[in-house]
Amino acid sequence: MKLRVLGISGSPRKGNSEFLLEQALDGAAQYPGADIETEVYSFRNKHFEPCIACGHCIRKQGSCIHKDDFDDLRAKWLEADVIIYSLPVYHMTMPGQVKCFIDRLGNASFGSHKVVRSDGSETLSKQMKTIGTIAQGIHMFSGQEHTITDMINHALIMQSVPVTGDMWESYIGTGAWTCNQDARNAMDSLYEKQEFSVVAAVRxxxxxGRRCVEQADIILKGLLASRETLSKDPAYHWIYSRLDKKLSGAPER
Ligand SMILES: Cc1cc2nc3c(=O)[nH]c(=O)nc-3n(C[C@H](O)[C@H](O)[C@H](O)COP(=O)(O)O)c2cc1C
Structure with a gap:
């Protein structure tokens, strides 16, 4: 099966986030179990307004009132099986523009992915994507874990599965620091010098990246194997219709 991987750099510049994202995507491409299709998205030169809680997306099947870069990234996000975020730490968490995106993405789901069960109760469709996060900052112990934890919460809210790499380099995702350097190529040049913490971050x-695609492959194959049971639950209808389109090769948009 073809797995669509969306790598998202949350930095407004071409720098350290993109360097680590490339490493993750390279790791993802090493998985031999599936056909991997990769797309890179950068927040560089993009514009994301904050959510104004107008409720338009809830009334209009997820369509947002702001006309900026949101719809484009949301469409890519919904079509992906694997999302890998690579974020610079800003003020101990993700950059504001990334937060604007995920606030709006989450709220739009209440319009586009709401499920009403036969007893009248409401829930959200299972999205079943795997989501991994890389967070790097200029300093040591300066928000990397908080940032990754915030993105784990985002993955859970989006009815998806947060994924990490392997012990010992990857407890909850990839955390890294540029050893007090603010240059956009700091990580790159530290890696060339084989600086210990950056070597560990690259690994x-x-x-x-590798585990995100492996686990997405396991999840999608598991969904297909369990269709008879799970398709009785309307929370799984959206993912099964996505899977059917994927398998038939029909365009998702
Ligand atoms: C507004 C702002 C806030 C920042 N806050 C933090 C922080 O809390 N912790 C940290 O380690 N680095 C912080 N940094 C530094 C960046 O995370 C760091 O330079 C990172 O390597 C930039 O990644 P990039 O090259 O992908 O843009 C901040 C930078 C900016 C511009």
């Missing part, structure tokens, strides 16, 4: 990012 972690590569394993994170």
């Amino acid at each position: 972690s990012a590569r394993l994170l």
Whole structure:
């Protein structure tokens, strides 16, 4: 089966986030169990307004009132099986523009992915994507784990599965620091010098990418094997219709 991997760099510049994202995507491409199709998205030169809680997306099947870069990234996000975020730490967490995106993505789901069960109760469709996060900052112990934890929460809210790499480099995702350097190529040049923590971060990012696709493959094959039972639950209808389109090669948009 073809697995669609969306790598998202949350930095407004071409820098350290993109360097580690490339490592993760390279790790993902090493998985021999599936056909991997990769797309890279950068927040560089993009514009994301904050959510204004107008409720338009809830009333209009997920369509947002702001006309900026949101719809494009949301469409890519929904079509992906694997999402790998590579984020610079800003003020101990993700950059504001990334938060604007995930706030709006989450709320739009209440319009586009709401499920009403036969007893009238409501829930959200299972999205079943795997989501991994790389977070790097200029300093040591300066928000990397908080950032990754915030993205794990985002994965859970989006009815998806947070994934990490392997022990010991990757407890909950990839955390890294640029050893006090603010240059956009700091990580790259530290890696060339084989600086210990950056070597570990590169290994972690590569394993994170690999595990994200492996686990997505397991999940999608598991869904197909369990269709008879799970398709009785309307929360799984969206993912099964996505899977059917994938298997038939029909365009998703
Ligand atoms: C507004 C702002 C806030 C930042 N806050 C943090 C922080 O809390 N912790 C940290 O380690 N680095 C912080 N940094 C530094 C960046 O995370 C760091 O330079 C990172 O390597 C940038 O990644 P990039 O090259 O992909 O843009 C901040 C940078 C900016 C511009």
